[in-house]
Amino acid sequence: MFTPIEITERFGIAVRSAREALGLTQRELAEKLSITPHHLGAIEKGYTNPGYDLFCQLVNVLNLQTDIIFRPDLVFIPPTIAAIVRRLHGCNDKEINTVDSLLQTFEEYRGQ
Numbered sequence: 284m285f286t287p288i289e290i291t292e293r294f295g296i297a298v299r300s301a302r303e304a305l306g307l308t309q310r311e312l313a314e315k316l317s318i319t320p321h322h323l324g325a326i327e328k329g330y331t332n333p334g335y336d337l338f339c340q341l342v343n344v345l346n347l348q349t350d351i352i353f354r355p356d357l358v359f360i361p362p363t364i365a366a367i368v369r370r371l372h373g374c375n376d377k378e379i380n381t382v383d384s385l386l387q388t389f390e391e392y393r394g395q
Contacts, residue, residue: 285353292329294338294352299327301345304361316340 285293302312309327313320316337325331326341333341342349348365351357360368371379 288329290352291332294332295327295329297347297352298323298341298345301347301362302327304363305345312344315344 302309307315309320309323313323316323318337322331326333332338341347346362346365348360351360371382374382
């Protein structure tokens with residue numbers, strides 16, 4: 284179980300990671316949310332909690348997985364990887380095996 288301070292810190296890390304994965308600057312995301320970059324920076328550093336409305340906006344805009352914030356047994360999955368996993372859910376076994384083979388080939392190639 285996390286303390287409130289740990290939850291605030293984990294949320295900040297998740298926000299920053301998701302923002303960076305989407306290629307957004309703090310200023311760009313702050314503008315989308317109608318907050319200051321300073322306020323966003325404080326959230327990302329775990330110095331402050333967003334209010335409920337801002338929390339919901341952040342979750343929706345960044346497509347955050349809120350379970351990783353509250354459950355210590357889970358790790359953060361960047362939005363790009365989460366999107367790939369969602370796409371794989373629609374695949375049959377043959378298609379998943381093909382993707383797995385492609386990933387193995389990529390890993391071998393990258394390792395050289």
